[in-house]
Amino acid sequence: MDNKRPSSSYFQAVLAVAWKDLAAELRSRELLSAMLVFALLVILIFNFSLELDKEARENVTAGVLWTTFAFAGTLGLNRSMAVEKDRGCLDGLLLAPVDRSAIYFGKAISNLAFMLLVEIIVLPVYSILYTSVSTMRLFTPAFLGVTLLGSIGYVAVGTLLASMAVQSRTRDVMLPILLFPVIVPVLVASVQASRAILQALEMSEVMAWVNLLIVYDVIFIALAFMVFDYVVEE
Amino acid sequence: MSSQPRTLQILNFVSGLLLAAAAWMSLGYAPTERVMGAVQRVFYFHVATAWVGMLGFIVAAVAGVIFLVTGNLKWDKIGLAAVEISLAFFFIAIVLGSIWARPIWGTWWTWEPRLTTAAILEMVYLAYLLLRQGVEDPERRARFGAVYTLLGGISVPVTFVSIRLFRTIHPVVIMGGNPNAQGGFSMETSMLQTMLFCIFAFSVIFVTLFWHRLRLGDLAEKVEQLKLKLIQ
Amino acid sequence: MEPTPNTLNYMLSGYTIFAVVFFGYIISLISRWKNLRAEEKMLDEMEKNSSSNSTASPL
Numbered sequence: 233m234d235n236k237r238p239s240s241s242y243f244q245a246v247l248a249v250a251w252k253d254l255a256a257e258l259r260s261r262e263l264l265s266a267m268l269v270f271a272l273l274v275i276l277i278f279n280f281s282l283e284l285d286k287e288a289r290e291n292v293t294a295g296v297l298w299t300t301f302a303f304a305g306t307l308g309l310n311r312s313m314a315v316e317k318d319r320g321c322l323d324g325l326l327l328a329p330v331d332r333s334a335i336y337f338g339k340a341i342s343n344l345a346f347m348l349l350v351e352i353i354v355l356p357v358y359s360i361l362y363t364s365v366s367t368m369r370l371f372t373p374a375f376l377g378v379t380l381l382g383s384i385g386y387v388a389v390g391t392l393l394a395s396m397a398v399q400s401r402t403r404d405v406m407l408p409i410l411l412f413p414v415i416v417p418v419l420v421a422s423v424q425a426s427r428a429i430l431q432a433l434e435m436s437e438v439m440a441w442v443n444l445l446i447v448y449d450v451i452f453i454a455l456a457f458m459v460f461d462y463v464v465e466e
Numbered sequence: 467m468s469s470q471p472r473t474l475q476i477l478n479f480v481s482g483l484l485l486a487a488a489a490w491m492s493l494g495y496a497p498t499e500r501v502m503g504a505v506q507r508v509f510y511f512h513v514a515t516a517w518v519g520m521l522g523f524i525v526a527a528v529a530g531v532i533f534l535v536t537g538n539l540k541w542d543k544i545g546l547a548a549v550e551i552s553l554a555f556f557f558i559a560i561v562l563g564s565i566w567a568r569p570i571w572g573t574w575w576t577w578e579p580r581l582t583t584a585a586i587l588e589m590v591y592l593a594y595l596l597l598r599q600g601v602e603d604p605e606r607r608a609r610f611g612a613v614y615t616l617l618g619g620i621s622v623p624v625t626f627v628s629i630r631l632f633r634t635i636h637p638v639v640i641m642g643g644n645p646n647a648q649g650g651f652s653m654e655t656s657m658l659q660t661m662l663f664c665i666f667a668f669s670v671i672f673v674t675l676f677w678h679r680l681r682l683g684d685l686a687e688k689v690e691q692l693k694l695k696l697i698q
Numbered sequence: 699m700e701p702t703p704n705t706l707n708y709m710l711s712g713y714t715i716f717a718v719v720f721f722g723y724i725i726s727l728i729s730r731w732k733n734l735r736a737e738e739k740m741l742d743e744m745e746k747n748s749s750s751n752s753t754a755s756p757l
Contacts, residue, residue, distance in 0.1 A: 389617065389621075392613075392617075393614075393617075396597065396610050396613065396614070397597075399601065399606070399610075400597060400600030400601050400610075401599075401600040401601070401602075402596070402600045406596070406597065406600060409592075409593045409596055410593050410597060410614065412589075413586050413587075413589040413590045413593060413618070413621075414590065414617050414618060414621040415621075416586055416621070416625045416628070417621065417624045417625050417627075417628040420625075420628045420629065420632060421628055424632060424635075437635065440631060441631070444624075444627070444628055444631065447624075448624055451620060451624070452617075452620075452621075455616070455617065455620065459534070459613050459616065462534055462609045462612070462613055463609070463610070463613055465606075465609065489713075493713075498702065499702075500702055501702070502703070502705060503702045503703045503704060503705035503706070503709075504704070504705050504706045504708070504709040505705035505706075505708040505709045505712065506705075506709075507709050507712075508708075508709055508712035508713065508716075511712075511713070511716055515716075551723075554719055554720070554723045557719060558715065558716050558719050558720065561712070561715050561719075562712050562715070562716065565708050565709075565711060565712040565715075566708075566712070568708060569703065569705045569708055675723075675724075675727075678727055679727065681731075682727060682730055682731055682734070685731065685734045685735070685738065686734055688738065689734050689737050689738050689741065692738065692741040692742070692745065693741060695745070696741060696744055696745060696748070
């Protein structure tokens with residue numbers, strides 16, 4: 233055990249943290265079912281509140297989907313961090329002899345996994361409810377790629393902010409208030425790129441947004457990595 | 467602790483004078499603009515308060531970083547003061563911008579990059595203040611504040627860029643007019659002088675208010691420490 | 699050339715809002731200061747009382 237290189241034990245720590253959450257969720261499936269039910273409810277509400285004809289709906293698909301993901305994502309982030317705090321796992325993790333940022337990456341990976349799982353289920357459901365030429369493009373690599381990039385940005389910032397929110401008095405309410413103003417570039421870029429893909433617009437337009445997403449993701453993952461220590465200090 | 471330092475007293479006086487002078491210049495000295503009429507006069511205060519807001523924004527972000535690096539709580543007080551003042555001034559700037567736009571564009575609000583980014587910035591500030599309210603421990607409160615200021619400090623410019631990009635692709639067409647119309651007008655010399663003077667005046671006012679807010683922060687800290695001591 | 703539109707009302711509401719927010723903030727600073735000073739005085743008195751109590755006879 234002692235002759236393992238430090239970098240591999242860091243990596244192991246990250247995976248251990250991620251796996252802890254994923255395994256727990258596999259057993260109980262509480263979080264995922266909550267997120268899924270919520271996401272589907274949001275889509276239903278949109279259906280009834282926006283009386284749209286076919287054409288209008290085409291325009292609105294990307295926005296509806298991302299709003300759904302953003303709200304369901306909040307649920308996931310909140311629950312994921314709250315569990316740590318309540319069961320005192322966070323303190324246990326903090327005692328481990330590994331760089332604190334490993335906890336961040338582990339949490340972020342499991343949060344990302346949950347979000348992607350929800351998205352993978354919501355997308356087919358949406359395309360069944362509203363079948364059309366454009367919803368066929370929901371399953372193109374381009375669209376899925378954009379969804380992945382956006383989710384990464386969302387979760388990178390969300391995990392960091394959730395760690396703060398869960399330590400404040402107004403816990404659950406705090407996260408959306410903190411998250412949404414800061415996540416606007418992700419939402420704008422993801423929605424616009426998705427829309428461009430669904431409407432089969434020029435690739436150059438899509439790429440402009442994808443570049444923005446990539447820049448955001450890189451900046452904020454780096455930022456979260458540097459700053460996470462300050463958020464879980466005791 | 468109670469009496470203000472001499473320099474501050476002088477600043478108070480000077481700021482008051484400068485404010486009066488700025489008002490006189492905006493309302494009287496500067497000529498009435500031909501196309502927009504009287505409402506254009508809010509432009510001078512709009513630019514000046516937006517400028518002060520920007521100053522506060524930068525100070526807050528920098529103070530946050532310095533706090534995280536040094537751990538010295540004085541930087542937290544500086545950051546808080548900067549956020550509060552910037553919140554107030556950007557609010558004024560947004561409202562004045564909206565009022566200025568209304569007679570020209572026929573709408574109170576338009577989702578153009580600067581206005582939208584300013585609105586989002588205000589929300590970041592409010593979130594910052596709410597976050598602080600929810601954390602009791604002063605040291606943790608300062609840390610969280612600094613982290614969030616840093617996140618906001620970086621995300622807001624990125625937000626501006628993303629909305630700019632959006633507007634380049636989907637320009638706003640206002641009343642069927644020129645999509646690039648931003649209420650531009652040609653500035654005479656006296657208008658330029660007025661604008662620059664207002665920016666100068668409000669910079670001084672910013673420093674004065676900032677100093678006052680810092681003193682308030684010092685007093686608040688002293689009171690909090692007294693409370694903690696007595697409870698033991 | 700079109701006549702200059704009368705936008706005086708807009709201008710006045712703009713400057714009014716400026717005044718309300720600007721002076722409102724200053725007033726908030728002043729009132730918060732006053733409240734804190736009052737609290738400080740009260741806490742100082744409490745501290746004096748408790749220390750004078752403890753320097754009284756320990757019996």
